[in-house]
Amino acid sequence: MDEATFATWSLRICLSGLILFLVFIVYDLGKKSQAGKWGMFVLFLVLGLGVLGFLGKEILIGFLIK
Template identity: 65%
Template sequence: MDEAVFADWALKICLTGLVVFLGFIVWNLGKESKAGKFGMFILFLVLGLGVFGFIFKNVLIEFFVLSK
């Protein structure tokens, strides 16, 4: 296994762990602040949009910039 393959796997595994940990933090924040169902929905929507933006950026780079 060369360094590029290891870095690719490590990035995917560590980012997945980070997103799960951030989900726990957001859930705990909503629970402690008594945000309710709508507040929890908004908190997780914002977290999900952030994750979606990061993934979408990587997809754009992979298909449009690196394909040339």
């Protein structure tokens, strides 16, 4: 396995783990602060938009390179 392949797989695996950990952190933060349904929705919406922005950037870069 060359370095580029290892870096690609490492990024995908570690970033997925980080995103799952962030979901847990936001959920725990919402529960401890008693945010309610609307507060939890806003917290997860903001986290989801950040993740979608990152994924959209990667997809756009993939299309532009090909």
